[in-house]
Amino acid sequence: MKTSEIRSRFVDFFARRDHTVVPSASLLYNDPTLLFVNAGMVPFKPYFLGDEPAPFKRAVSSQKCVRTLDIDEVGKTTRHGTFFQMLGNFAFGDYFKEGAIQYAFDLVTGSEADGGWGFDADKVWVTALFGDQETIDLWQKVGIPREHIQERGLKDNYWHMGIPGPGGPCSEIYIDRGPEFGPDGGPEADEDRFLEIWNLVFQQEELSQVRRKDDFDVLRPLPNQNIDTGSGLERVAYLKQGVANMYEIDEVYPVIAKASELSGRTYGANELDDIRFRVVADHVRSGLMLMTDGVTPGNEARGYVLRRLLRRVVRAMRLLGVADPVLQELLPVSKAAMLPSFPEIEDAWGRVSQSAYAEEESFRRTLQSGTVMFDTAVGEVKKGSSTTLPGDKAFQLHDTYGFPIDLTMEMAEEQGLSVDRAKFDELMKEQKERARADAKAKKGGATSMEAYRQLREKGDVPFLGYTDLDVSTTVRGIISDGVAVDRATDGSTVEIVLAETPFYAEAGGQDADRGTIVGDGFSLDVVDVQRPVPGLVVHRVEVFGELPLGAQADARVDAAARHGACQAHTATHIVHAALRELVGSNATQAGSYNKPGYMRFDFSSPKGLSDQLKAEVEARANEAIIANHAVTAQQMKLEEAKALGAMAMFGEKYPPIVRMVELAGPWSRELCGGTHVANTAEIGVLNLLSESSIGSGVRRVEALVSTDAFAKFAAERALVNQLTETLRVRPDNLVERIEKLVAQLKDAEKSIAKLQSEKLLAGAASLVGQAVDVAGVRFLGVETPGVGGGELRTLALDLRERLGSEPSVVALIGGAEKPTAIVATNEAARGLGLGAGRLISVACAALGGKGGGKDDLAQGGGTDATAAPQAIAAVRAALEGRG
Structure with missing residues (x-):
């Protein structure tokens, strides 16, 4: 079962049970306490902490995660990986222990045919917190025998965030991989044999003090009991794919x-x-x-x-x-x-x-x-009979050659040496102090965020671009390579901050504005605009002339590009509204991107759009465009906007006062800081290009607008004209003609395949003469270049029959660019323990691939077509060594 299928089964299972599908947040989730998202529950933290009300009672997600604390252990164990995917289902004051346990058991042990993961219920073990009899009883209720339920202490089976806040007991699900992986006795005996795949957290208490994992004070019960679960997708994948560890999954x-x-x-x-x-x-x-x-x-x-x-x-x-x-x-x-x-x-x-x-x-x-330099330093250390690389040498490697200290330590360890880390850290500290005293030195790299913060302290940068595209202003700051400077020279690329700006900074899916900033003795091409910290607009510019700090300047937005962006952004709102109207209210935004002439919109949906529904969405969008609806924007309180039905994006943080963009009244109301056309007719026309999946439960539509859309229509019309002329049919008959040609082509391919198969079978008798005796088994190994798939299977079965009733094995290697292998065994050979499924693995290993199948017939492939002789030889060797 492919990893993507395991994920989709999980998400679909809970989506069918009224869980809102929440797309994965970016690994760079806006949480100041985290370098990267490191757990599936991170996007839901505000709801668990009570900082925000949950917008749904139930949710399901597959969250991208990165953990780097154990980076040095990667590869040394089969458990540590930096990137992983966490599957999770969540409930906020809705179902609790019984629901979570029942759902987990149904998915884990449910048959693959019914959308489950298909694990054998007899191989499922679970853990519970000591004394949590309710959880134990619930697991027994769904069918887990008491001897497969083990109780553990707070360190293993109580969850909290390490700070005051929610907490509660948890229950882990393990799969018994079998005696070849370790001793019996459940997770308490061996966690390699008994592999944890899922943890169910029952949040039920508010903690006031947290001193250690197992030492904390409980303040009171939570007002709402919550469910937070996490299942490691990679772990489930390597169990379902029958490989040894997460590094061997697809x-x-x-x-x-x-x-x-x-x-x-x-x-x-x-x-x-x-x-x-x-x-x-x-x-x-x-x-x-x-x-x-x-x-x-x-x-x-x-x-x-x-x-x-x-x-x-x-x-x-x-x-x-x-x-x-x-x-x-x-x-x-x-x-x-x-x-x-x-x-x-x-x-x-x-x-x-x-x-x-x-x-x-x-x-x-x-x-x-x-x-x-490193090798020289190591030689000197060893010559002096020392085992420690001096800290100043490690610092020189870092400062002169850019060697990270971790790399130096790894290389030293390979030479049997340690590194004087204390001296290295001391020298690094001295360097940072020198850098702060003289920013121009910039040794060790500048802290660019500090420059942004200092400029932000001077006040907000007002955005005037809703009404003005040409603004007289002042250059408040210049940043070069992350350091604030007092001027920029000709030919350089720098970042500048203006006292006020008409340039739209990239946000909300809308591309940044382009344009120019001109003044006395300089001209700046604006190539990007961002908000690195709230309230600060930073323009990345290419400098022509000499730009001094404090210069007066005229900031001019490219009006044509801005209007194109407005057309695309308003079209995005229209498509969103059309999808909600025609697909359903659950088709909520999961992301977007728009630029002049083009828009992309991601939305939640468990299934794709039919061709008819895509046509209806496109038609409805163009109806709204032609209707010439006024597009208005107004500032209001967040609560007021939500009361009016304004759509907000999950994961976004909104201030108390928000901007609501509206067209056609309640049909389209969204919280949005982007720029828009004054009325929908300015968009002209929308051409829906495609609709596709970008992940389980999330779809994407792409469209062209305005002249780009018209150009696409014109190109399609030209293509139709060319086809009608080539095929000599009227446009109305074009589809029928092409379908007829395709049918004829398929018939021809079938005829060719049939002839090829007949030719192969006709020569089967001569091939049988190549069979040899290998350890009492008739073995026929043949290379058949260019023959693959069904023809190869048919030939293998025919040859097996021709070899008679004595123990016989047929191995054929065919295919074109990538080799295909078939192994067939007769009943007598299987009686000797010679299963095709095992032999195909031997053959495919030589081909650089894998295979599988039943004892009588198995198929596989590989990557190295030149290894066909080795593959046949490997099967023969397996027969020779069977005793």
Whole structure:
């Protein structure tokens, strides 16, 4: 069962039980206490803490998470990974223990045919807090025998956030993997054999003091009992896929396979190499997902974590013997594996790949020069019979060559040395103090956020762009490479802050404005506008001339581009309203992006739109455009806007006073800070391009508007004209003609396949003569290049019959670019314990792939078509060694 299917089964299960599907928040969720989202409940924290009322009684999500505290353990164990996905169902004052336990048991043990995960109920074990008899009784009620329920203490089975707030007992679900993984006795005996896949938290108490995991004070019962669950998707995946660990599931293993191909080393051959393979697979995937969500390599905070991950990949591949650039080989493999679950990777790929490859190139230069110095320092240390690399050497590697201290410590450990970390930290502290005293030195990297904060302290930057596109203003601040400066020179790219601005900063899915800022002796091209901290608008500009701090300037927005953005943004609101009207009120916004001529809208929906429904949505949107509805915006209290039915986006934080954009009265009312046309007729026309899934329970529509939409219609009309001329039919008959041609083509393909099969079968008799005796079994191994699928199976079955009743095994290797393997055994061979399912695994391993099937017939494939002889030889060797 593919990872994406496990996820969709989970989300669909709870969606059918009235849970609101909440899309995954970005890994960069706006929580000042977190570097990254590290748990599935993070987006729901305000509701659990009581800071905000929950907008729903029930919710379900599959949340992207990153944890990096155990980064050094990645690869060394099969439990630690940096990026993972947490499945969760949540209830706020709704169902409690009984509902959560029943739902979990039904999904975990429900048959695959009915949408469940299909685990054997006899292999399910659970834990409960000591003395939580209610939970024990409820598990017994659903069918878990008492001997499969174990009680544990507060450290294991009580949940809280480590701070005053909600808490409660929890109950964990484990799956028995079998005696080959460890001793019997449940989770208390062995947590490798008994693998935890799900934790159900029963929030029922408010804690006033928290001293340790198992030492806290309970203030009172919570006014509402809540459910917070978390199931590790990767853990469920490797159980359902029958592999040994999370590194071997379908979303991770392809990177290991590629790394093995590049290095010429075999995964599984020795533990040290396996650790490096697993580090590579984990870090490539984590880096891909972090960059997709907007992180770029850097020297601080999130950027530093990403840089460390990418550099550990390069370092691990070097230790596997690969000195050439590797990310350009590995990152696309991870992209292909993750794309079915996260289609947004495609949109970000250009930025992601460019950033990753540049980081590797930079690090390669660092390694080349810095490793020479490191080796020299190690030689000096060993010559002096010491076991510690001096802290000043580690600092020099960091300061001169950009070696992260973690990398130096890893390399030193490989040489049997430690690092004087205390001296290193002392030198780093001195450097930071010098940097603060003289920002121009900028050693160790500047803290760009500090520059933003200092400018923000001077006051808000008013946005005047709702009414004015040309504003006379003053340059309040200039930031270059994260440091505030007093001027910018010709040819540089800097960030500037104005006293007030007409430029719209990217937000709410709307692209930033473009334009120019001109003054005496300078002209600035505005290439991006952002709000790095609330209240501060920062313009990224290319400088022509000399720009001094405090200069008077005229800020001019590109009016045509702004109008295009307004058209697209208003069209987004129209599509949202049309979807809610035609699909249902649950089709709520899950994200959007709009720019001149183009809009993209994501919405919650358990299923896709039919062609007819897509046509209806497009028609309804164009009806609203033609109706020339006035588009108005007004400021009001948040409560008033919600009372009027204004749509708000989940996860967004809204101030007490909000801006509500309205068209056609209650048909479309949304909280929105973006810019819009004055009336819908200004949009012109909307062309709905596509509708697709971007994740379980979330759909995406894309459309063109205005002249871009018209151009698309014109291109489609030209295509129709060309087809009608080529096929010599009227436009009304075009579909019928094409369907007839397709049917004819399919008939021809079937005829060709039939002829090919007949030809193969006609030559089967001559192939039987190639059978040889191997340890008392007639074995026929044949390469059939270009033959695959059904023809190969038919040939294998025919050859098996021709070999007669004595023990016989047939192994065929066919296929074209990618090899296909078939193994068939007769009844006599199976009586000797020779199952096709086991033999196909042997063959496919040689081909660089996997296979499976029944004892009589099994099929698989691989990646290396040149390894067909080795695959046949491997099956023969398995027959020779069966005794």
